[in-house]
Structures are given as C-alpha cells and as structure tokens.
Amino acid sequence: MNRSMPSGSSVNSARSAVHPREFLMWGFLVSVFMLFAGLTSAFIVRRADGNWLQFELPQAFAISTLLVVISTVTLELARKAARRNEFSALRAWLLATAVLGMAFLASQFYAYLQLTGQGIFLVGNPSGSFLYVISGVHALHIVAAVLAVLVTLYRAYRWEVHSKSLLGLRILAIFWHFLTILWLYLYTFLWWMH
Amino acid sequence: MSTIAHSNDPTHGHSLHTHDPAHGHDVHGHHHKETFITKYIFSQDHKMIAKQYLFSGMLMALIAAGLSLLFRLQLGWPDRTFPWLESIIGEWGKGGRLDPNFYLSLVTLHGTLMVFFVLTAGLSGTFSNLLIPYQVGARDMASPFINMLSYWLFFLSSVIMLASLFVESGPASAGWTIYPPLSALPQAIPGSGLGMTLWLISMVLFIASALMAALNYITTILNLRTQGMKMTRMPLTVWSFFCTAILGVLSFPVLLSASLLLVFDRSFGTSFYLSEIYIAGEALTRTGGSPILFQHLFWFLGHPEVYIVMMPALGLTSEIIATNARKPIFGYRAMVGSLLGISFLSFIVWGHHMFITGMNPFLGNVFMILTLVIAVPSAVKVFNYLATLWRGNIRFTPAMMFAIGVVSLFISGGLTGIYLGNAALDINLHDTYFVVAHFHIVMGSASMFGMLAGVYHWYPKMYGRMMNEKLGYLHFWLTFASVYLVFFPMHFMGLDGVPRRYYQFTGFEFMTEWMDMNRFISVSAIMATVAQLIFFYNFFHSMRRGRVASQNPWGSTTLEWTTPVERLHGNWPGEIPHVHRWPYDYSRPGAPQDFIMQTVPDEDLPMAVRGRPTNEAVSGAGVPERVTASTDRPVSASSVFFARFLHRIGLRRA
Numbered sequence: 120m121n122r123s124m125p126s127g128s129s130v131n132s133a134r135s136a137v138h139p140r141e142f143l144m145w146g147f148l149v150s151v152f153m154l155f156a157g158l159t160s161a162f163i164v165r166r167a168d169g170n171w172l173q174f175e176l177p178q179a180f181a182i183s184t185l186l187v188v189i190s191t192v193t194l195e196l197a198r199k200a201a202r203r204n205e206f207s208a209l210r211a212w213l214l215a216t217a218v219l220g221m222a223f224l225a226s227q228f229y230a231y232l233q234l235t236g237q238g239i240f241l242v243g244n245p246s247g248s249f250l251y252v253i254s255g256v257h258a259l260h261i262v263a264a265v266l267a268v269l270v271t272l273y274r275a276y277r278w279e280v281h282s283k284s285l286l287g288l289r290i291l292a293i294f295w296h297f298l299t300i301l302w303l304y305l306y307t308f309l310w311w312m313h
Numbered sequence: 314m315s316t317i318a319h320s321n322d323p324t325h326g327h328s329l330h331t332h333d334p335a336h337g338h339d340v341h342g343h344h345h346k347e348t349f350i351t352k353y354i355f356s357q358d359h360k361m362i363a364k365q366y367l368f369s370g371m372l373m374a375l376i377a378a379g380l381s382l383l384f385r386l387q388l389g390w391p392d393r394t395f396p397w398l399e400s401i402i403g404e405w406g407k408g409g410r411l412d413p414n415f416y417l418s419l420v421t422l423h424g425t426l427m428v429f430f431v432l433t434a435g436l437s438g439t440f441s442n443l444l445i446p447y448q449v450g451a452r453d454m455a456s457p458f459i460n461m462l463s464y465w466l467f468f469l470s471s472v473i474m475l476a477s478l479f480v481e482s483g484p485a486s487a488g489w490t491i492y493p494p495l496s497a498l499p500q501a502i503p504g505s506g507l508g509m510t511l512w513l514i515s516m517v518l519f520i521a522s523a524l525m526a527a528l529n530y531i532t533t534i535l536n537l538r539t540q541g542m543k544m545t546r547m548p549l550t551v552w553s554f555f556c557t558a559i560l561g562v563l564s565f566p567v568l569l570s571a572s573l574l575l576v577f578d579r580s581f582g583t584s585f586y587l588s589e590i591y592i593a594g595e596a597l598t599r600t601g602g603s604p605i606l607f608q609h610l611f612w613f614l615g616h617p618e619v620y621i622v623m624m625p626a627l628g629l630t631s632e633i634i635a636t637n638a639r640k641p642i643f644g645y646r647a648m649v650g651s652l653l654g655i656s657f658l659s660f661i662v663w664g665h666h667m668f669i670t671g672m673n674p675f676l677g678n679v680f681m682i683l684t685l686v687i688a689v690p691s692a693v694k695v696f697n698y699l700a701t702l703w704r705g706n707i708r709f710t711p712a713m714m715f716a717i718g719v720v721s722l723f724i725s726g727g728l729t730g731i732y733l734g735n736a737a738l739d740i741n742l743h744d745t746y747f748v749v750a751h752f753h754i755v756m757g758s759a760s761m762f763g764m765l766a767g768v769y770h771w772y773p774k775m776y777g778r779m780m781n782e783k784l785g786y787l788h789f790w791l792t793f794a795s796v797y798l799v800f801f802p803m804h805f806m807g808l809d810g811v812p813r814r815y816y817q818f819t820g821f822e823f824m825t826e827w828m829d830m831n832r833f834i835s836v837s838a839i840m841a842t843v844a845q846l847i848f849f850y851n852f853f854h855s856m857r858r859g860r861v862a863s864q865n866p867w868g869s870t871t872l873e874w875t876t877p878v879e880r881l882h883g884n885w886p887g888e889i890p891h892v893h894r895w896p897y898d899y900s901r902p903g904a905p906q907d908f909i910m911q912t913v914p915d916e917d918l919p920m921a922v923r924g925r926p927t928n929e930a931v932s933g934a935g936v937p938e939r940v941t942a943s944t945d946r947p948v949s950a951s952s953v954f955f956a957r958f959l960h961r962i963g964l965r966r967a
Binding site: 137170252 | 456573610
C-alpha cells in the first residue's frame with residue numbers, strides 16, 4: 120500500500136481508545152460467534168427431532184483441549200517478552216504457540232480417526248455429521264490463526280514486533296484466545312449433548 | 314480475513330508511535346501518484362468504491378428487471394409464441410415458448426439479484442460507502458484496504474452468479490430461498506445441478522464481502538467521527554447504515570452456516586436437511602435430516618435481510634425529506650429509537666415465514682405477536698415523515714418525489730404486513746400473490762425508490778453535476794404509477810388464492826379469471842422497465858452534460874456539502890471541519906439563511922439564534938420554552954408537539 124491509513128492519523132480524532140483494527144477484529148469475532156451459534160443451535164433443533172445416534176466423544180478431544188489451553192499461555196508469555204523487548208524469548212514463545220496450534224490440529228485429526236474407528240463417519244446420522252462439520256469449521260479458523268502466528272513470527276525475526284509495536288500481536292492474541300474460548304464452549308457443548 | 318487485518322501493513326503499529334500527532338498523514342496522504350488502475354479499478358477511496366457499487370448495482374438491476382420481463386411475457390401471454398425469444402435465450406425459448414424449468418430459474422435469479430446484489434450491495438454498498446466517511450467527518454473508511462477487498466469479492470460473486478445463467482443445466486431454480494430438499498438433490502430439477510452449486514459459491518463470497526463491508530462501516534462510525542460529532546448529532550442516514558451493518562454482522566454468518574450444511578448435503582452425501590425422500594419412484598438412502606432446520610437457519614438471516622434492504626432507504630428518506638421540507642426532522646430521537654427497535658425485533662420474528670410448516674401453534678402465536686409489534690416502530694417512522702412534511706416549505710425535487718414515494722409505498726406495503734403477520738390469516742395467504750404484492754411494495758419498490766432518491770440527491774456530490782429535473786419527474790411519475798399498477802392488483806389475486814411461482818394459470822378454472830389482469834400487470838411491468846431507461850439516460854448524460862453543481866446545491870446542513878465540488882482523495886483539502894450542532898437546523902427564525910450547517914459554531918450566529926431554538930422555530934406557536942445557552946441539540950419538534958398537546962387537553966400549564 121502506497122498510502123498510509125488515514126485511520127492512524129490524529130486529525131481524524133479517533134473516538135475510542137480502541138484502535139480501529141482491533142475494533143475490526145472484535146467485530147469479526149462477533150460474526151464468527153454467530154456462525155457457531157447458528158451451527159450449535161441447528162444441532163439442538165435437529166437433536167430435539169429424535170432419530171439421533173448417541174455415541175462417545177473421541178478421547179483425543181480432551182488432549183486437544185489441553186493443547187489449546189497451553190497455547191494461550193505461551194502466547195501470553197510471548198506478549199510479555201515483546202513488552203520487555205526480550206526478542207529471543209518472544210520468538211521462542213511464538214514458535215511454541217504455532218507448534219501447539221499445529222499439534223491441536225493433529226490431535227483433532229486423530230480424533231476423527233477414533234471416530235471412524237467407532238463407525239461414525241461424516242456421511243450417516245446427522246449427529247456424527249454435525250460433530251465433523253462443527254469441529255472442522257473450528258479447525259479451519261485455527262489454521263488461519265496458526266498462519267497469523269507464523270506471519271507474526273516472521274515479523275519478529277525482522278525486529279518489527281517490540282515494546283513500541285504491539286498492535287499486531289495484541290490483535291493476534293485476541294483472535295487466538297477467542298478461538299480457545301470457542302473450543303472450550305464447543306467441547307462443553309458437545310460433551311453435554313453426548 | 315483475520316490474517317489480513319493485521320498483516321497487510323506491517324509497519325503500521327510502528328508508524329503510529331513515531332509520527333508526530335501534529336503532522337498526520339492526511340496532509341500529504343493525497344499527493345501520491347495515482348495510476349488508472351489504482352484510481353478506477355483497485356481503488357481504496359470510499360467515493361470510488363461507492364461508485365463501483367452503484368454501477369454494479371445498476372447493471373444487476375437492469376439484468377434482474379430483464380429477467381422479470383421474460384417471465385412476465387410468459388405470465389401475460391401463456392398462449393402466444395414469441396419466436397424472437399429463441400434468438401436471445403436459445404434452447405430455453407424453443408419455438409418461442411419459455412421453458413418451464415427456465416421460468417423457475419428466472420424467478421429465482423430475479424429474486425436473488427434484486428435482494429442481494431441490487432438492494433443489499435447496490436443500495437447499502439453505494440450509500441454507506443459514500444456517506445459514512447463524508448457525514449461523520451472522516452478522510453476514509455477505517456480500513457480502505459478491506460473496503461476494496463469487499464468490493465472485489467462482491468464483484469467476483471456477481472460474475473459467478475451471472476455465469477450460472479450460461480450453464481447447460483440452467484441456473485438455480487429453487488427460488489431465492491433455495492429450500493431443500495429441492496435445492497439439495499441434483500436429480501430433483503435441472504436447476505439443482507451445477508447452477509445451484511454456483512449459486513452457493515457466489516453467495517459464500519457475497520457473505521464474506523458483506524461482512525467485511527459491515528465491519529468497516531461500524532468501525533468507521535464508532536471510531537472516526539470528527540470533533541463534536543456526537544452519536545446524537547449524526548444524520549439519520551448514518552444511524553440507518555449503522556443499524557444495517559449491525560444486522561449484517563449478526564445475520565449473515567448464520568446464512569453461511571445454513572449454506573455450509575447445504576453444501577455438505579449436496580456434495581459430500583450428508584443428510585442434514587434430507588429424510589425419507591422418494592425420487593423417481595426410488596427411496597433415497599439418506600435419512601435423519603430435517604428440511605425445516607434449513608428454514609429456521611435461512612429465515613434467521615432472511616428476516617433481518619429485509620431490514621438490511623429497507624433501513625438504508627428509510628435513512629436516506631429522512632435526510633432528503635428534512636432537507637427538502639426545510640424543516641427539522643420530526644422526532645429525531647424517536648427516529649433513532651425506531652431504527653434500533655426495528656433492528657432488535659427483526660431477529661425474533663423469523664418464524665412468521667414458517668407458520669404453516671407444522672409449527673407449534675403456541676410458538677406461532679409468539680412469533681405473530683412479535684411480528685405485529687414491528688408495526689409500532691414502523692408507524693413511528695411514518696408518522697414522523699408525515700409530521701416533517703406537515704406545513705413544510707416543500708421543494709419538490711426529483712429526490713424529494715422519490716422520498717415521498719418511499720413513504721407512500723412503506724405505508725401501503727406495511728398495511729398488508731399486518732395481514733400476513735397473522736398466523737391464522739397466513740394459512741390462506743401463504744405462498745399466494747398476496748405475499749408477492751406485499752414484499753414487492755414494502756421491501757422491493759420502497760427500497761428501490763430510496764436508492765433512486767439517494768442517487769438524485771447525492772448525484773452532485775458524486776459527479777459534480779446536476780441531473781436533469783424534467784427527466785427526473787417523468788421518471789418518477791412513470792415509475793410510481795407503474796409500480797402500483799403492477800403490484801396492487803396482485804393483492805386481489807392472492808386473496809383469491811392464486812399461488813406464486815406457477816408457470817401458467819391455465820390449468821385451474823378459478824385462476825383463468827385472472828388472465829386479463831396478468832396481461833395488464835405485464836404491460837405495466839414493461840412500462841416500469843422502460844421508465845428506468847429514462848433514468849439511465851439521465852444518469853449517464855448528466856455525467857458529462859449536466860448543469861455544473863455548486864458546493865451545496867440543496868442548502869443542506871451535513872458535512873459532505875462542506876467538501877469541494879471536485880472530489881479529493883481525503884475529502885477535505887485542509888483540516889476536517891468540527892461539528893457544533895445537530896444536522897437538522899432548518900428554518901431557524903432570525904438565522905441568516907434557512908439552514909445552518911453543522912460546522913457553524915454559535916458564536917457566528919446572531920444572538921437570537923444561539924442555543925436551542927425556541928418553540929416557534931420548530932412548531933410555529935404556543936408553549937413558551939426557556940432559551941438556554943447550550944449548543945446541544947435543539948428542543949425537538951416532537952417534544953414541542955406533545956407539550957402543545959398536553960397544554961391543549963389541560964394537563965400542562967403554559
């Protein structure tokens with residue numbers, strides 16, 4: 120972009136303490152939330168109709184939950200390191216976060232293997248289909264978030280993330296923590312429904 | 314999108330802290346070189362993006378109107394052949410007769426294009442982009458890059474939707490609501506094949522585009538208002554765009570989840586929406602789904618979508634009516650409140666589209682009551698429009714004619730909504746021409762009138778020239794008359810039980826009575842379309858030949874009229890003006906002109922005009938009101954009106 124964003128300019132006299140980009144992220148999270156609200160309420164409505172196959176949730180979901188919770192801690196440690204300009208720690212924690220995110224995806228994939236082992240496939244009773252679609256759409260968001268972590272890691276190697284340039288990292292953290300909370304909600308929801 | 318949001322400009326966070334606040338980027342921001350591509354194609358300027366949306370919307374409207382003429386030919390003259398049809402639509406018009414499957418495709422694409430591509434993207438996209446930065450006093454959108462991305466996703470989705478017209482098996486045919494199982498099973502009708510797949514791909518892109526746009530609008534309105542532009546000093550246009558954007562952010566993701574499950578059903582063999590289906594004498598193996606589930610998800614978007622289409626038109630109407638009646642808008646706060654009320658209610662009434670799906674009657678009653686409650690904020694708006702017009706010094710510009718047309722259509726279409734919102738009456742009226750008449754008047758035509766009013770009113774801002782007034786009046790009267798001639802008779806057809814989406818009405822005795830009426834409607838529809846050609850001529854001709862506009866041709870108060878006629882990147886050549894008053898200071902007695910711009914501070918006015926206007930200023934008589942030194946919003950016309958009312962009936966002392 121050859122033109123700087125007018126939004127950063129003080130002449131526009133921003134009305135709130137929140138940076139417009141951060142605000143955009145919050146708005147985006149609202150719409151992601153609505154997407155999952157739609158899917159989970161469809162789940163409830165369909166389940167109430169009967170003809171609903173009950174089965175055990177794959178145990179790998181518990182491992183996934185653990186991984187994603189740890190990853191929020193490592194991301195917070197990365198932010199702490201960035202605030203203190205501890206660059207090697209920043210890179211290490213970002214890398215750890217990215218690896219944990221990928222491990223989460225691997226664990227979700229393993230959960231799918233466990234499901235197919237139980238005879239639950241994408242095609243079949245909607246109770247199984249819903250599980251695949253809901254966790255799959257969430258995993259897609261994790262993929263995007265891992266890519267964002269990798270971009271931030273790249274920027275960290277170019278000395279672009281430091282105590283005076285934290286906005287990108289903060290917005291990333293908002294997204295990442297949201298996805299963690301979203302997974303906790305989905306896991307609790309699915310556990311409750313099974 | 315998340316990655317874009319914080320990685321497209323890696324230096325941003327850095328520059329934020331190193332720039333001296335006194336020297337913003339804006340001063341030198343618009344001096345960089347612009348090529349043809351960055352100026353007209355991949356533009357990040359909100360004004361250019363608004364024009365891109367307008368052009369796309371106009372083209373889509375022309376195509377959608379053309380499609381409707383094709384099926385109106387069939388409905389009006391089911392016994393005649395039109396040999397020339399074959400040369401335009403080929404196989405679909407074999408022997409000069411419209412193919413029944415293609416008839417369904419035409420109805421589907423007419424609805425889809427009009428609802429989403431013309432009245433969502435074309436209306437909201439054009440005017441939100443044009444007016445939000447202008448009227449709140451911002452150089453551009455919060456993220457011009459996302460704004461550009463949003464337009465090009467919309468463009469891509471338009472191309473895919475139009476491309477589906479050229480698919481061998483035909484475009485989507487299950488109606489714009491694409492109810493499964495019809496839309497989910499390619500073997501059900503030809504239109505559920507590749508055409509339906511393209512429809513879904515196109516809509517997913519459209520949803521992404523609409524979300525990006527809406528998030529940008531909300532962020533700009535909340536974050537980038539100029540000094541003094543309190544929320545309560547925002548023009549009602551901006552309020553309506555704000556509510557529209559919130560509805561979009563909350564409802565479009567749900568349509569995405571509905572479409573996603575439909576994609577899985579169509580392409581991956583799941584059965585979210587499918588159960589116990591026999592097709593061509595054979596039972597499908599896919600069981601366990603529920604087609605009603607789709608309706609719940611779809612209408613959770615679908616109903617707010619009606620207001621996404623309607624509210625921008627209402628906002629534009631408020632602004633145009635106040636400006637051209639030379640009177641403050643009646644009941645500013647009530648107008649804002651009714652927008653918020655409509656927005657909230659729109660999320661809890663979706664069930665009124667599903668009264669006859671076998672819904673629990675108790676639930677149906679709940680939805681019915683909530684639906685009828687929407688009449689309250691809608692009536693508030695209508696009352697306030699009429700009260701603003703009342704004893705106004707009305708200037709009948711073409712924009713004003715169309716704005717008054719919106720009010721007319723909103724009333725006549727709104728009244729039939731009360732019938733349709735009734736769970737018992739809906740048993741008779743569901744899926745008849747009564748429904749077609751209702752939503753074409755209240756949502757289709759009223760919003761289209763709002764869009765046309767907006768184009769006439771803000772044309773000088775977009776092109777620096779005026780549109781031809783005489784052609785404008787001709788356009789208005791032809792459109793206004795033909796809209797009523799097309800849609801009003803449909804109510805009676807609907808009451809008689811004539812169903813919508815039928816290819817011809819020759820099969821049943823009671824429907825054949827309506828043959829002449831159908832022919833009349835078709836002739837009127839042709840007239841309505843021809844009238845739009847006048848508009849197109851006027852639009853493009855005035856761009857080069859129109860009278861050159863002055864800076865503030867309508868004597869309006871809002872910030873966009875403080876920008877120079879030649880449109881700058883960054884909107885204002887110098888500092889962004891500060892705002893000192895609400896946007897509806899028209900006809901204040903003692904003021905040097907019959908309008909006071911929002912940028913005028915009290916110190917620049919004669920003593921008598923400073924502060925809140927006295928009641929004479931707004932209502933012309935009666936109740937004394939203290940003149941205070943506050944520069945805040947003046948005493949509203951509505952509070953004076955009610956004070957006078959209470960005074961009349963003896964409940965308030967003078």
